[in-house]
Ligand SMILES: [Zn+2]
């Protein structure tokens with residue numbers, strides 16, 4: 001009986017292991033994960049209870065392995081996040097501003113925190129142009145009309161000039177260019 005069940009579940013487990021290793025991030029990941037859970041269900045419900053002493057020790061082993069794996073993953077992920085954050089704060093101002101997603105930056109500004117380091121900054125104080133915690137530029141001046149403006153929006157709120165990086169270059173090649181070609185001007189800079 002056990003050999004019969006093993007013959008049914010082993011191919012499932014092997015297929016699930018292969019899918020987990022190769023395809024868990026593919027376009028079809030919902031199907032992949034569905035199959036993996038199905039295979040795990042088949043293993044624990046269809047096979048484990050037929051092991052000697054109802055396979056109780058299998059659950060202990062799986063529990064210990066899962067605890068170790070999850071704990072290790074959490075520690076590694078936290079360290080990687082801290083390292084990324086540290087690296088990001090060492091980048092030049094311009095690079096950091098380009099790497100931030102526009103909507104993320106706006107959402108953080110809306111919460112009165114620095115878009116770069118997420119620490120609180122007084123955005124209403126018009127003497128503060130840079131984040132005092134990480135040094136990212138928060139306010140600059142329009143290349144066209146010199147109005148002081150937030151450094152993140154894509155256009156000047158006073159005159160509508162595109163706030164694309166390196167204003168002299170953008171105005172030389174024409175702003176219509178950079179609007180029609182979308183993200184193409186970035187590599188040129
Ligand atoms: Zn900051």
Ligand SMILES: [Zn+2]
Pocket residue numbers: 142143144145146147156157158159160161
């Ligand atoms: Zn302007």
